[in-house]
Amino acid sequence: MVxxxxxxxxxxxxxxIINTNSAYMAEGLNKIGFDVIxxxxxxxxxxxxxEAIMHALTRADIVITSGGLGPTQGDITKEVCxxxxxxxxxxxxxxxxxxxxxxxxxxxxxxxxxLRQAMIPEGAHIFVNHAGTAPGIAxxxxxxxxxxxxxxxxxxxxxxxxxxKPFLEKKYGFSAVIISRVLNTFGIGESSLEMQIQDLILAQxxxxxxxLVRPSGVIIRITAKAKTREEAQGLIADMEQEIRAxxxxxxxxxxxxxxxxxxxxxxxxxxxxxxxxxSCTGGLLTSRLTDVPGSSAYVSGxxxxxxDEVKADVLGVNREVLAARGAVSDEVARQMAEGVRSRIRTDxxxxxxxxxxxxxxxxxxxxGLVYIAVSGDRGxxxxxxxxxxxxxxxxxxxxxxxxxxxxxxxxxx
Amino acid sequence: MVxxxxxxxxxxxxxxIINTNSAYMAEGLNKIGFDVIxxxxxxxxxxxxxEAIMHALTRADIVITSGGLGPTQGDITKEVCxxxxxxxxxxxxxxxxxxxxxxxxxxxxxxxxxLRQAMIPEGAHIFVNHAGTAPGIAxxxxxxxxxxxxxxxxxxxxxxxxxxKPFLEKKYGFSAVIISRVLNTFGIGESSLEMQIQDLILAQxxxxxxxLVRPSGVIIRITAKAKTREEAQGLIADMEQEIRAxxxxxxxxxxxxxxxxxxxxxxxxxxxxxxxxxSCTGGLLTSRLTDVPGSSAYVSGxxxxxxDEVKADVLGVNREVLAARGAVSDEVARQMAEGVRSRIRTDxxxxxxxxxxxxxxxxxxxxGLVYIAVSGDRGxxxxxxxxxxxxxxxxxxxxxxxxxxxxxxxxxx
Numbered sequence: 001m002v003x004x005x006x007x008x009x010x011x012x013x014x015x016x017i018i019n020t021n022s023a024y025m026a027e028g029l030n031k032i033g034f035d036v037i038x039x040x041x042x043x044x045x046x047x048x049x050x051e052a053i054m055h056a057l058t059r060a061d062i063v064i065t066s067g068g069l070g071p072t073q074g075d076i077t078k079e080v081c082x083x084x085x086x087x088x089x090x091x092x093x094x095x096x097x098x099x100x101x102x103x104x105x106x107x108x109x110x111x112x113x114x115l116r117q118a119m120i121p122e123g124a125h126i127f128v129n130h131a132g133t134a135p136g137i138a139x140x141x142x143x144x145x146x147x148x149x150x151x152x153x154x155x156x157x158x159x160x161x162x163x164x165k166p167f168l169e170k171k172y173g174f175s176a177v178i179i180s181r182v183l184n185t186f187g188i189g190e191s192s193l194e195m196q197i198q199d200l201i202l203a204q205x206x207x208x209x210x211x212l213v214r215p216s217g218v219i220i221r222i223t224a225k226a227k228t229r230e231e232a233q234g235l236i237a238d239m240e241q242e243i244r245a246x247x248x249x250x251x252x253x254x255x256x257x258x259x260x261x262x263x264x265x266x267x268x269x270x271x272x273x274x275x276x277x278x279s280c281t282g283g284l285l286t287s288r289l290t291d292v293p294g295s296s297a298y299v300s301g302x303x304x305x306x307x308d309e310v311k312a313d314v315l316g317v318n319r320e321v322l323a324a325r326g327a328v329s330d331e332v333a334r335q336m337a338e339g340v341r342s343r344i345r346t347d348x349x350x351x352x353x354x355x356x357x358x359x360x361x362x363x364x365x366x367x368g369l370v371y372i373a374v375s376g377d378r379g380x381x382x383x384x385x386x387x388x389x390x391x392x393x394x395x396x397x398x399x400x401x402x403x404x405x406x407x408x409x410x411x412x413x
Numbered sequence: 414m415v416x417x418x419x420x421x422x423x424x425x426x427x428x429x430i431i432n433t434n435s436a437y438m439a440e441g442l443n444k445i446g447f448d449v450i451x452x453x454x455x456x457x458x459x460x461x462x463x464e465a466i467m468h469a470l471t472r473a474d475i476v477i478t479s480g481g482l483g484p485t486q487g488d489i490t491k492e493v494c495x496x497x498x499x500x501x502x503x504x505x506x507x508x509x510x511x512x513x514x515x516x517x518x519x520x521x522x523x524x525x526x527x528l529r530q531a532m533i534p535e536g537a538h539i540f541v542n543h544a545g546t547a548p549g550i551a552x553x554x555x556x557x558x559x560x561x562x563x564x565x566x567x568x569x570x571x572x573x574x575x576x577x578k579p580f581l582e583k584k585y586g587f588s589a590v591i592i593s594r595v596l597n598t599f600g601i602g603e604s605s606l607e608m609q610i611q612d613l614i615l616a617q618x619x620x621x622x623x624x625l626v627r628p629s630g631v632i633i634r635i636t637a638k639a640k641t642r643e644e645a646q647g648l649i650a651d652m653e654q655e656i657r658a659x660x661x662x663x664x665x666x667x668x669x670x671x672x673x674x675x676x677x678x679x680x681x682x683x684x685x686x687x688x689x690x691x692s693c694t695g696g697l698l699t700s701r702l703t704d705v706p707g708s709s710a711y712v713s714g715x716x717x718x719x720x721d722e723v724k725a726d727v728l729g730v731n732r733e734v735l736a737a738r739g740a741v742s743d744e745v746a747r748q749m750a751e752g753v754r755s756r757i758r759t760d761x762x763x764x765x766x767x768x769x770x771x772x773x774x775x776x777x778x779x780x781g782l783v784y785i786a787v788s789g790d791r792g793x794x795x796x797x798x799x800x801x802x803x804x805x806x807x808x809x810x811x812x813x814x815x816x817x818x819x820x821x822x823x824x825x826x
Contacts, residue, residue: 013449015440016623016634018433022454027428036426037461039454041435048450055468210429221429276717282703283696286717290695293771293804301723303716304689304699310714310757314727344723358706391706 001172003029004038004060006052008067008077009151013043021066021156025149028160032168033176033225034062044074053084057144064164067151069134071113077148078137082121085141089119095126095135102133127163131155138167145171178225179232183243185250186217186259186404193218196246200239207239215396216259220251252407259403260288266410267298267348274406275344276302277315277336279327280354280370285399301344305336315339326365328353333371334380341375348409349375350402354385356394370398374405378413381405414585416442417451417473419466421480421490422564426456434479434569438562441573445581446589446638447475457487466497470557477577480564482547484526490561491550495534498554502532508539508548515546540576544568551580558584591638592645596656598663599630599672599817606631609659613652620652628806629672629813630665665820672816673701679823680711680761687819688757689715690728690749692740693767693783698812714757718749728752739778741766746784747793754788761822762788763815767798769807783811787818791826794818 005025011017019041026036038059042052049068056063068077082089095118103110117134120126127136132155137148147164149156168174185193190213194201197220201209207224220243224235244251253262267274276286286302289295303314308327311317316339321331333351341349354370361367366386373382383405387397418438424430432454439449451472455465462481469476481490495502508531516523530547533539540549545568550561560577562569581587598606603626607614610633614622620637633656637648657664666675680687689699699715702708716727721740724730729752734744746764754762767783774780779799786795796818800810 012436013439013452014443015436015438015449018431018436019452020431023425023428023431025428026426030427036428037456037458038465039426039432041452043450045450051472052451059464278696281700282708282712283691283699283715283717286696287694287700287808290693290717290719290769291805291808295695296719296773299695299717299719301716301718301720301727302696303714303727304696304703304712305714306703306709306712307714314714314716314756343727356703360709392704395700395704 001034001061001175002059003034003036003062003064004040004056005036006056006063006065007039007041007151008044008049008065009041010043010074012041012067020153021151024153024157025064025066025160028165031178031180032165032174033178034168044068044076046076046080049076049080050084053081053146057084057146061143062145062147062168064147064149066149066156069117069136069148069150071111071116071133075116078119078121081137081139081146081148082124085121085139085146087121087123087139089121091115092118092120092126095120098128098135099133125167127159127167129155129159130162131158136163138164140171176225176227177229177232178223179229179236180221180223181236181240182255183220183222183240183251184217184253184257185220185247186252186400188218188247188250190218193220193247193250197243200242207235209239215393216400217252252404258288258291259400259407260292263403263406263410264289264292264295264298266407268294270410270413272347272410273298273300274348274350275300275340275346276350276352276402277311277340278302278304278350278352279306279311279336280356281352281395281398281402282306282356284395285350285352285402288399288403300346303340303343311336311339315343328355328365328369328371330371330373330382330384333373334375334382337373337375337380337382347376348406350406351375351382352398352402354394354398356391356398358391368394370394370401372398372402372405374402374409376409376413381409414447414474414588415472416447416449416475416477417453417469418449419469419476419478420452420454420564421457421462421478422454423456423487425454425480433566434564437566437570438477438479438573441578444591444593445578445587446591447581457481457489459489459493462489462493463497466494466559470497470559474556475558475560475581477560477562479562479569482530482549482561482563484524484529484546488529491532491534494550494552494559494561495537498534498552498559500534500536500552502534504528505531505533505539508533511541511548512546538580540572540580542568542572543575544571549576551577553584589638589640590642590645591636592642592649593634593636594649594653595668596633596635596653596664597630597666597670598633598660599665599813601631601660601663603631606633606660606663610656613655620648622652628809633664665817671701671704672813672820673705676816676819676823677702677705677708677711679820681707683823683826685760685823686711686713687761687763688713688753688759689763689765689815690724690753691715691717691763691765692719692724692749693769694765694808694811694815695719695769697808698763698765698815701812701816713759716753716756724749728756741768741778741782741784743784743786743795743797746786747788747795750786750788750793750795760789761819763819764788764795765811765815767807767811769804769811771804781807783807783814785811785815785818787815787822789822789826794822
């Protein structure tokens with residue numbers, strides 16, 4: 001079945017908001033075997049919306065709109081669609097009751113215009129909105145299906161998952177299952193990675209392989225299509241095994257897991273605690289570590305030492321070393337890691353010192369130069385790094401590298 | 414002039430990437446008086462792309478594509494467009510030279526297929542790509558204009574600003590100038606804000622007003638359309654004055670400025686330094702403060718105290734208070750602010766203690782409860798807050814509130 005998505009709303013046309021609904025719906029539909037071949041965006045203009053939806057119906061079996069189901073006069077999607085199929089709108093008593101219940105729950109008065117949301121095209125299937133007030137609609141006619149979903153992403157997503165997907169499955173059956181698995185790598189560039197698995201990329205058919213560069217590192221997306229979920233998972237597992245045999249050391253996580261989740265799980269598993277001494281990252285490393293629920297089990301604390309005084313006073317970095325080598329040096333990073341570990345009494349200490357830019361660089365110490373040290377029972381390790389990009393990008397890359405160093409440290413003990 | 418945007422690429426159709434190009438182009442075109450009335454997305458399929466662009470040409474004066482100008486066989490946008498206007502492609506020697514120069518600069522070999530990017534439709538205007546290899550194209554015929562821009566956002570944006578806008582101005586003149594100004598508020602909800610300026614919203618025509626809820630707070634967007642930039646700015650200034658008279662105390666910045674920029678500028682102006690003692694925010698507040706270039710002038714350092722031991726040992730919080738009141742209490746927040754200020758010897762100290770969740774809440778201390786204190790020469794102030802949302806949302810809202818407290822503190826001294 002061929003699908004066209006029609007997103008409506010003047011904010012989209014004016015570029016005031018970014019259209020995330022189309023990507024969400026397209027990805028979800030592709031995963032259950034529907035082909036999305038066109039996406040159209042049109043404003044809250046009756047004539048143009050009608051033209052766009054009529055044209056969509058000429059080239060797709062299923063047209064799914066999103067937006068324009070609100071209570072105001074500018075919300076016209078449902079009316080335009082009903083008119084295309086020659087249906088009149090009628091007040092639906094169940095919908096009225098759900099609206100009344102919704103406002104009663106919130107202890108709010110229901111405005112008269114909310115009743116517009118209970119006006120339903122004759123013969124339409126209704127999708128209950130569990131995340132807002134506007135019901136969704138599906139009208140089938142002459143082999144075509146026209147679906148109206150709400151515009152706010154939380155409402156659209158809830159209705160898409162809870163109602164539309166089961167509705168489509170019942171009506172058409174899912175012709176295929178498409179599953180993706182993402183292997184997150186760190187420490188290897190796109191072209192090096194490509195060279196290591198070039199034969200797999202060239203020979204790909206099902207599953208397919210894609211390399212994508214993300215701020216966190218290069219990701220490998222494996223996508224398989226099959227009749228059943230189990231069959232697709234089997235295809236992916238075989239490919240993953242082959243890839244891991246080549247570049248497994250660079251793969252730190254799969255799917256949505258971030259480096260901080262992986263490091264957190266490693267610390268928890270080994271029963272270790274961690275503290276960080278951060279200069280140029282300004283607290284971002286500890287903030288990422290503490291983004292993980294339950295991280296208080298292993299994060300004890302940290303010190304952001306933006307000045308030499310704090311490095312010396314709080315962390316105990318040697319003043320002579322600071323003077324001789326400068327704050328941005330390997331020795332200072334190591335002493336920061338050791339100092340914070342001893343000051344906060346943790347098993348692992350991390351020290352970071354560098355120049356995030358855009359100012360503060362020099363010929364021998366350029367912007368992007370960062371020293372990172374990890375200290376533990378087995379001694380202290382450090383790296384010298386040169387990162388590029390904006391201040392925020394340098395900060396982020398530094399934390400990603402530091403987390404990976406901790407990850408590798410944990411694997412060895 | 415009426416514009417249709419056609420974005421191409423299978424990643425868009427599959428929902429693997431979110432279409433940010435359409436919003437960028439639509440906003441930019443609207444600001445110079447062009448009406449974007451449709452946006453279409455189509456995959457790298459010759460027949461469907463042809464159909465979409467042909468249809469776009471029937472309903473728009475100007476069709477702007479983005480994507481499909483790369484060197485591979487899958488990049489077909491230029492060929493499809495040239496065929497629609499009956500133009501053949503010819504190797505352009507200037508383009509070849511620029512490609513050679515580009516690869517020479519990067520010390521990289523130019524692959525043979527890169528020459529496809531130097532194939533230009535007869536009679537086309539060429540936009541030089543300063544951010545990549547694919548040149549842009551503009552072909553005018555029978556009163557219609559067809560423009561091809563590259564797909565990677567950095568290349569598209571650079572070409573859009575540097576080449577397309579001047580080209581459109583020369584060809585059509587700008588019929589109007591549309592300017593927006595955003596007033597960023599904090600500490601007032603959407604409905605309260607709406608009530609304070611309801612008459613202005615109801616009476617709006619030019620400039621228009623829009624309230625939008627963002628994680629940072631509610632923003633008020635004022636948009637004016639006029640013949641000249643000066644005239645539009647005048648319309649905005651009058652409206653801004655009227656709004657500031659009503660809700661000025663909640664407005665902390667305009668346009669892209671973040672709260673950390675405002676606080677940073679305030680500290681710098683007054684020559685003051687700051688340190689933070691962070692518990693539930695885990696370093697995020699200091700990370701935001703140090704996102705601002707030049708922040709080393711006023712950020713001295715911080716302590717993330719995730720355990721009671723660090724709160725007592727490093728920050729000097731009274732152990733009896735910790736035991737009696739608990740770590741999440743007003744007294745502890747105040748002692749953290751005072752402790753970090755004295756420990757790191759700064760003018761201002763901030764203390765934060767709370768429960769970010771999702772676990773760790775109780776009946777009298779629920780998830781989202783956060784105490785924030787700001788300490789300085791004039792004493793210590795504190796607030797009790799209940800935030801909602803995910804762990805990351807609680808962390809962010811806490812830092813936004815803490816920064817606003819510092820901003821208000823600075824205004825008083």
